[in-house]
Amino acid sequence: MLGFLLIMKAEIIRGWIITRRYWFRTLTGLIIGYGMLMILIAGFFYSQPAIEKGINQFEDPTRATNYILGFIIGLFAFGVIGMFTQGIQGMAQTGILEQLCMSPYGLVTNFLARAVVASVSTIFYSALMVYMVVVSVGGKLHFDPIPVVVLLTLSFINLLGFGFLVGGLVLVFKQVGQLTILVRMALFALAIFAREEFLQQGWLISAFMHALPITDASICLKYVLVKGQLTNSGQFVSVFLHPSFYWLGASCVFWTFIGITLFKIMENYSRYKGTLGIY
Amino acid sequence: MQSKQLNNSINDYTVYLDNVSKTFRTYHFFHKDDVTDKRRILTKKEACAADHVTFGIKTGEIMGLLGPNGAGKTTTVKMISTLVKPDSGTVFVDGMNVEKHRKEVLSRIGVVLEGTRTSIWPLTPLENLYYYGNLRNIRGKVLKERANQLLDFIGLKDKKDIEVRKLSRGQKQKLAICIALIADPKIILFDEPTTGLDVQSSRSIKDKIIELTRHYGRSVLVTTHDMHVAQELCDRIGIINKGKLITCKPTTELLDLFSKQIFSIRLDRNLVDNDLDHLAPKIQVLETILTADGPTITVQVPEPHAERSEAIYTLFETLRQKKYQIRSIQQKQVNLEYIFLQLTGEKPVFDETNLSEQEL
Numbered sequence: 001m002l003g004f005l006l007i008m009k010a011e012i013i014r015g016w017i018i019t020r021r022y023w024f025r026t027l028t029g030l031i032i033g034y035g036m037l038m039i040l041i042a043g044f045f046y047s048q049p050a051i052e053k054g055i056n057q058f059e060d061p062t063r064a065t066n067y068i069l070g071f072i073i074g075l076f077a078f079g080v081i082g083m084f085t086q087g088i089q090g091m092a093q094t095g096i097l098e099q100l101c102m103s104p105y106g107l108v109t110n111f112l113a114r115a116v117v118a119s120v121s122t123i124f125y126s127a128l129m130v131y132m133v134v135v136s137v138g139g140k141l142h143f144d145p146i147p148v149v150v151l152l153t154l155s156f157i158n159l160l161g162f163g164f165l166v167g168g169l170v171l172v173f174k175q176v177g178q179l180t181i182l183v184r185m186a187l188f189a190l191a192i193f194a195r196e197e198f199l200q201q202g203w204l205i206s207a208f209m210h211a212l213p214i215t216d217a218s219i220c221l222k223y224v225l226v227k228g229q230l231t232n233s234g235q236f237v238s239v240f241l242h243p244s245f246y247w248l249g250a251s252c253v254f255w256t257f258i259g260i261t262l263f264k265i266m267e268n269y270s271r272y273k274g275t276l277g278i279y
Numbered sequence: 280m281q282s283k284q285l286n287n288s289i290n291d292y293t294v295y296l297d298n299v300s301k302t303f304r305t306y307h308f309f310h311k312d313d314v315t316d317k318r319r320i321l322t323k324k325e326a327c328a329a330d331h332v333t334f335g336i337k338t339g340e341i342m343g344l345l346g347p348n349g350a351g352k353t354t355t356v357k358m359i360s361t362l363v364k365p366d367s368g369t370v371f372v373d374g375m376n377v378e379k380h381r382k383e384v385l386s387r388i389g390v391v392l393e394g395t396r397t398s399i400w401p402l403t404p405l406e407n408l409y410y411y412g413n414l415r416n417i418r419g420k421v422l423k424e425r426a427n428q429l430l431d432f433i434g435l436k437d438k439k440d441i442e443v444r445k446l447s448r449g450q451k452q453k454l455a456i457c458i459a460l461i462a463d464p465k466i467i468l469f470d471e472p473t474t475g476l477d478v479q480s481s482r483s484i485k486d487k488i489i490e491l492t493r494h495y496g497r498s499v500l501v502t503t504h505d506m507h508v509a510q511e512l513c514d515r516i517g518i519i520n521k522g523k524l525i526t527c528k529p530t531t532e533l534l535d536l537f538s539k540q541i542f543s544i545r546l547d548r549n550l551v552d553n554d555l556d557h558l559a560p561k562i563q564v565l566e567t568i569l570t571a572d573g574p575t576i577t578v579q580v581p582e583p584h585a586e587r588s589e590a591i592y593t594l595f596e597t598l599r600q601k602k603y604q605i606r607s608i609q610q611k612q613v614n615l616e617y618i619f620l621q622l623t624g625e626k627p628v629f630d631e632t633n634l635s636e637q638e639l
Contacts, residue, residue: 003416010413018401021442095397099458102360103414104385110414271364274303274328274354 003105007113015117030125034132037071065134065141066226067192072126073155073221074191077214078184079122080159083115084167085180092174098277107267108164108260115163119156142228147239151224154248155217161255162213168259168266172275187214194218196244213255216248289371292335293466293498294359299368301329301354301522328354329365330522336466336498341488343513343530344502345619351522352502353393356470359500360390372466386415389459393471393502397455400444404435404454407443408461415462422461429457433487449480456487467491469501473508485512506615510534516615520623536618540582541565541611542591545575547604559593561586573606 019026091097100110134141170177191214198215199206209215223229224239231237239245270276289295303326310322328351336342344352357363358370361381370377372384391397398407408426412418417425430436433453438446443454452472459467469488473481489512491497503509509516510530517527526533550567565577580590598605 006413006416006418010410014399014402014406014410017406021401095392096399098362098392099397099411100414101362102385102388102390104382104416105414106382268364271362274301274357274363276362 004109004113007103007105007110008117011114011117015121019121030128033125034129037075037129066222068134069130069141069222069225070192070194070218072130073214073218074188075129076119076122076126076155077159077187077191080115080119080156081163081166081180081184081187083118084111084163085170085177085184087114088167088170089174089177092278095277101277108263111164111167111263112160115160123152141225144224144229147224147229148221151217151220151239151245151248154252155214155221157252158213158217158248158255161252161257161259164259164263165255168263171263171266171270172273174275187212190214191218194222199244210247210251211254213251216244216251219244220248288335289374291337292371293338293373294500295335295371296332296355296359297369297371299329299332299355299358299365299370300327301351301358301363301365302327303354327351327522329358329368331368332519332522332524333368334517334524334527336500338465338498339492339496340515341492341499341501341513343509343516344500344519345504345506345509345516345615346502346519347504347623350504350519352504352519353470355519356390356392356468356500356502359466359468360388361385386462387464388466388468389462389464390468391452391455391459391470391472393474397458398443398451401442403440403442404430404446404457405439407454408457411458412461417462425461425463426457429460433457434483447480449476449483452476452480452484453487456484460491464497466498466500469499471503472501473503473505481508488512506619510615518619518622525622530615533618534613534615536613540580540587541577541613542580543575543577543609543611544598545570545573545606545608546598547573547606549574550576550603559590559597561590562594577611 088097091100101107103110130141166176166180166183170180190212194209194215196219198209199219201209220239220242223242223244229236229239267276285297288297305324305326307322307324309318309320311318312322326349330351332351332355334342344355346352354363358365359372359377361377361384364378373387375384377384398404399410402410405426408429409422412422412426427436427439430439433456435450435453435457438450443451446454456469456472472484472488476484485508488499488501492499501508501512513530515527515529516533518525528536549569561581563579565579568575568577578594580587580594595605
């Protein structure tokens, strides 16, 4: 535990120094991120099918907010998984990964601490972005702190588990890192479009959707932040009683166990192959 | 009996590799076979990086691992530092099996790997040391003091607040050494520490390595393909080629290995070709040089004392019978390059750069 906290501390200081030292890059990154997101959302709403249906969805702030939130959750998932995939590739190229591998705390603790720190800053930037974009389109978010914090934590653990799984593969097969962009894109899209209706398409599709690490997380977060925990009939039902919440919990246990186990196996295999820490 | 011997070796050495082997296997799809010139769906290639390697490093000793590129030097370092798992054999650090006590072993060793950036470039050297210190459970006042002491020791004190990306290659290498030393390890592994550095930086790093062992009692392993670095730095040298440890001896002993075997004899007149062949059956004539003072022949005599003595007697007797006058005799001191080429089975280029003279 002490090791985990020490690594977290080191990561926070490193991140803070770089953010502060390269403040111009940080600031322009935020502005460009906002601009890109607006363009992406605008492109999405004014896409061909939307035009054909003659719907200007910007006029429905609730629906717009729903998608915008999906975009942000998607970006969060994209970032967390990327920390494992592109992160490992980058660190392997710079030689930092070898140093992490030789840390007495082990690679899992190192990555866990790094991911927690990286996600805190991602959540901060994402929250800022959500606020800015939602205000831009005239929407409203129902911020209920306890469910939001619980859901974000569970979503993060879920993504971490999945990230460890993909990261384990990248440790051995560094070239897989490029392919994982497709996985990240799929999660990104799923976070945007995930709806409760998806889970009522027969047991096979339903089981597949539940198994994916972002489906239930996205549904729950949208249920709290966009719908304000109100059902279609307008009745208040806490998210903690929502079926997706339980699926999210189960998914957390499943992905964390599978992810960390596979990561350790792959780390060991990577040592055997002699590819640990190198690109 | 064998187990007792192993236990003694483990206790005698800080680092001990016991019969360690490692072969890397790679698979290639649709690879063109060099011999048949045909493509095969799946080709398996094997590269032996360590073939039953056994050696140890004592406390306060600089052990050198000398070998050409691809000989298995880096793999050996990585096996000690737990980055690579051996196929067979065991690596012991401080008496502990590295596979079973990975965490404890990693807190005892510092590694400077070749060609890696290691340090985080947007940070300063001091910030880098704080960062890596935390990763190795060094914190608070101890970390601050040690980081400053190390920068002072290595000569980077005046650069401690400059971003690493602005430092020279030699300075970055010095920082990599500080990072390896931040947890105050007993054992330090250097993989090609002076490669690509200018003479001044190289000298400075070599001095620091010597200081680490002589003054601070660290055990050091240095891998290099540079004979001069090995000769200058190491107390003991292991020569490795194609994964095999050909020899492992104290540097002075290794340098003596062929020194007593090579003689240079200046004569009054040229040798007749026929005479060369019949000088002595066990003597190998390495070269004949014509100088203004007369021709000089360089010969190699056999290694065992009795045979060497006999061969020298025969040589001089033959020269006397053929009425040659001996003007001078010199014993030649060979350098590590000559020894390395001899031991790896490559024919040494015999010139004055790998010989020094000792007048008899």
